[in-house]
Amino acid sequence: MQQTHLSRSRCAGSNLSRVRAAIVVAAFHACSRRGAVKVRANGGDGGPGLLQRLGRVIKEKAAGDFDRFFKGTTKTRERLGLVDELLALWSLEDYEESLEELEEVLISADFGPRTALKIVDRIRDGVKSGKVKSAEDTRTALKEAIVELLTARSHSSELKLQGRPAAVLIVGVNGAGKTTTVGKLAYKYGKEGAKVYLIPGDTFRAAASEQLAEWGRRAGATLGTFREGARPQAVIASNLDDLRQRACKDPEDVYDLILVDTAGRLHTAYKLMEELQMCKSAVGTALQGQPDETLLVLDGTTGLNMLNQAREFNDAVRLTGLILTKLDGTARGGAVVSVVDQLGLPVKFIGVGETAEDLQPFDAEAFAEALFPREVAMAVK
């Protein structure tokens, strides 16, 4: 099905050229498959491919980073400080009143009305069933509700990288942290032995490619060809075409992971969102069924506007996950819960600083813990 679409788009002419295009595509995938077998053989265990194993390795918990992340959610915690006051006054007789106030506090901490209502409804169910009796039970139920919402559609923060090469498209509004995240991902996967290729899909400014080149150097990744002012979809297509040709000449010359950076764009700018769709199609045309992941980078300090961004990007390019950046800053944690709950998209990674090491897998429990730390809970008890 995809091959037919691909053939058609490549050769708007004769049947003969259509057949030729199909042969080229088949050759590319045959080359890639040969490469994939080699990586598995290198692994020596006959188990899953390199990238799947890497996904698991990368899921390790970076305990040291938790402190910075914890600091980053201060702003949300400050607003949620009211929860402590509420819980200090908690009494089972007036629980309805307390829950109403709790709902208001959650809304003021960026959870959004729908998500706040959901959380409070769950606690109310707990009270009615007799599970929630004390202030401490309420706090536990609150955290559990948040973790449940964050993991309802996906418990895994692993990237699902099936192809070889696997491709990840990074999208988002201006300044969200896309290029930095591409660099951090390249560094992370490169460190684990993956061969990484970066496509400079932000063709608006030469500086964008220079920034990516610098990240490429740090991460030991290869930077693809950049053409300032060119249409990004064309740059993506020509880079992937180069890779295909190289793989056909030398089956060893196959990358494990291709990271595609894109220009920042306003989620409300129709033309730019259309361009992004074409970028995604360019990847899908060259690598059947890909990108493996289309990730939206969200600035964690944005607040509820995050939800509008995520909605528009999801409508345009069907996202597979989120990456939250700047959680070392003054992050607005509540909004994250709202986005995950309402769009059903998992958070894959969080950015906790500006260096290559400052990317960690998202951990819903750690996130809830950072919002409602245990030490405060002890004080309320």
Ligand SMILES: Nc1nc2c(ncn2[C@@H]2O[C@H](COP(=O)(O)OP(=O)(O)OP(=O)(O)O)[C@@H](O)[C@H]2O)c(=O)[nH]1
């Ligand atoms: N503190 C902190 N700063 C970050 C993080 N991620 C990115 N930044 C900073 O945010 C700024 C913007 O990052 P970029 O990666 O250039 O953002 P971008 O989305 O590529 O920007 P455009 O391409 O212009 O749309 C830079 O100063 C980064 O160093 C993070 O997790 N924490």
Ligand SMILES: [Mg+2]
């Ligand atoms: Mg950028």
